[in-house]
Amino acid sequence: MKKGAMPSFCFVLSCQDEGGSAPLQLVPPCPGLPALLRCGTVDLMGAFLHAGDMLLYLHVPFCRSKCRYCAFFSEPLPYDGGAAEETLSLWAATLLEDLRRWGEHLGHPAVETVYFGGGTPSLVSPALLGKLLDAAATAFALEDGAEISMEANPESMTPERAPDFRLAGVNRISLGVQALDDAQLCAVGRVHDRAVALHAYAGLRRAGFQNVGLDFIWGLPGESLESWRQQLEEAAALRPEHLSCYGLTPEEGTPLFRERSALPGEDVQAAMYLSCGEILDGAGYEQYEVSNHALPGHACRHNLGYWRGADYLGLGPAAVSTVGGRRWTQPASLRDWREAVHEARFNAGTEALSFTEQAEELVMLSLRTSEGLDEGRYRALTGRDFARDNAAFLRELAAAGLAERKSGRVRLTRRGMLLSNSIIERFFEALPEAPCLH
Numbered sequence: 001m002k003k004g005a006m007p008s009f010c011f012v013l014s015c016q017d018e019g020g021s022a023p024l025q026l027v028p029p030c031p032g033l034p035a036l037l038r039c040g041t042v043d044l045m046g047a048f049l050h051a052g053d054m055l056l057y058l059h060v061p062f063c064r065s066k067c068r069y070c071a072f073f074s075e076p077l078p079y080d081g082g083a084a085e086e087t088l089s090l091w092a093a094t095l096l097e098d099l100r101r102w103g104e105h106l107g108h109p110a111v112e113t114v115y116f117g118g119g120t121p122s123l124v125s126p127a128l129l130g131k132l133l134d135a136a137a138t139a140f141a142l143e144d145g146a147e148i149s150m151e152a153n154p155e156s157m158t159p160e161r162a163p164d165f166r167l168a169g170v171n172r173i174s175l176g177v178q179a180l181d182d183a184q185l186c187a188v189g190r191v192h193d194r195a196v197a198l199h200a201y202a203g204l205r206r207a208g209f210q211n212v213g214l215d216f217i218w219g220l221p222g223e224s225l226e227s228w229r230q231q232l233e234e235a236a237a238l239r240p241e242h243l244s245c246y247g248l249t250p251e252e253g254t255p256l257f258r259e260r261s262a263l264p265g266e267d268v269q270a271a272m273y274l275s276c277g278e279i280l281d282g283a284g285y286e287q288y289e290v291s292n293h294a295l296p297g298h299a300c301r302h303n304l305g306y307w308r309g310a311d312y313l314g315l316g317p318a319a320v321s322t323v324g325g326r327r328w329t330q331p332a333s334l335r336d337w338r339e340a341v342h343e344a345r346f347n348a349g350t351e352a353l354s355f356t357e358q359a360e361e362l363v364m365l366s367l368r369t370s371e372g373l374d375e376g377r378y379r380a381l382t383g384r385d386f387a388r389d390n391a392a393f394l395r396e397l398a399a400a401g402l403a404e405r406k407s408g409r410v411r412l413t414r415r416g417m418l419l420s421n422s423i424i425e426r427f428f429e430a431l432p433e434a435p436c437l438h
Helices: 081-105 126-139 162-168 182-187 194-206 225-237 266-282 301-308 334-342 355-367 375-382 391-399 414-418 420-429
Strands: 054-060 110-118 141-152 172-178 212-218 242-247 286-289 292-294 312-315 320-323 326-329 403-406 409-412
Touching: 054 126, 054 301, 081 126, 081 312, 081 334, 110 126, 110 301, 126 141, 126 162, 141 301, 162 194, 172 194, 194 212, 212 225, 212 266, 225 242, 225 266, 242 266, 266 286, 266 292, 266 414, 286 301, 301 355, 355 375, 355 409, 355 420, 391 403, 391 420, 409 414, 414 420
Parallel strands: 054 110, 054 312, 110 141, 141 172, 172 212, 212 242
Antiparallel strands: 242 292, 286 292, 312 320, 320 326, 403 409
C-alpha cells in the first residue's frame, strides 16, 4: 500500500465526489494478543505467532520536488551530490537499524512481499537499495519467489540504472508515468515529460524486467475524455503487466486543491472511469480493484495483501503498520523518526482495532476488489448473515446493476465501484455494534 496507503476515487450516489482516503487494513482479532504496554512498546510476539505471512513496506521519503497534487509526507533531496549522499546515508542507516530491531522483536517472521514506496525510491542508488533488501532478508524470513516492488519516477529510472536495480533484487517496478501529455504533466508539476517516460519504460524492458506497472492519474487539469482515452490506449499498447489508474483527488493544502475548479466536471470524470475499464478489458487486462488492472497472473501481490487483510509492517518516516490487530504510524518527520528509532521507541501511540473498525474495514476493503466480500468471513467476524441483514438494499443494488451476489460473495459491478463510497456507507449502517455470539 502506498505509504501504507493509496489514492482512490469514487463517486457517491448524489454524484458529489467525496475524494479518496488511505486504505486501512483488517486483521481478525487474535485472542493471544497481550494488551501490555512496556515502556511505550507493545509486545506483539504472542499475537504474531498466530498470524500468516507478513508484508513489508519501506518508505523512501525523498523527492526532487513536490508534485502539485501530492499530500504524502516527503522531503526534498538536495541537488548537491555530497549533501544528497549524506542525507540518504543517514536515512538508510536508521532504516537498517529499525529493520534489525523489528526482525528480532517479531521473531524473524516470514515475509512474502517487500515494497519500496515513496517519495521516489529510484533516487536511492541500486547499491544502497540492495543493501536494504539484504538487511530485510536477514531480519525476516524472505520467501523464495517473494515479490520485491519498487516505485520509480521516469527521470531517475534511467536505462543505465535499471539493470543495477534488477541485480539488487528488485523484480517488480511501478513506474509513475501519470500522463503521456506534456501539458498535463507540466500542469501537475511532474519533472519528466512524455519522451522521458517512454524512454524509461523501454529501458526497463531492455534490463530484463518482466513485471512492470505503469501508474496514471486521470481527471487532470485540461484533460478531456478523448485525451484520456487516447493515452490509455497508448499505454495498453505498450503491454505493461499492470496499470494503476487513479482519479485525481485534490487534497486540501495542495496547489491543485485551490485550483480544483479547473478540473474536468463530474460527468466527464465518471465517463473517464468507466471508459478506463472498457478499454483495458478489451486489451486483455483484468480489473482486480477499483483503480488497478493487470494482465492475468500479474496483480500486485503486495496490494492484494492489503485488501485481503494481511499483517503489514511499515518502516520509515510516516509509514503505517498493522500487526496482530494493532495499528501505529511512524513519526512524520525525518528527525523525529530517527530519534524514535535510536531510542528504541517501537510504536508508541499504538491502538487496538475495535470490533466496529474491523467490521467496517472488512466490508470496505473487500468491496473495493473484484473478489468482493466473502460472506463466510463476515459471519466469522460478526456472527451475522450479511445477505440477510442487507437483503432489501442488495435487491435494490442488483436491480440497478450495481452489485451481484454469487457463490457466497457480494461484489460491486464497475458502475457500483463508481458509487462505492455511498454504497459502503449504507452497508455500514447495518453493522452490529458488537459480535453476535451463538
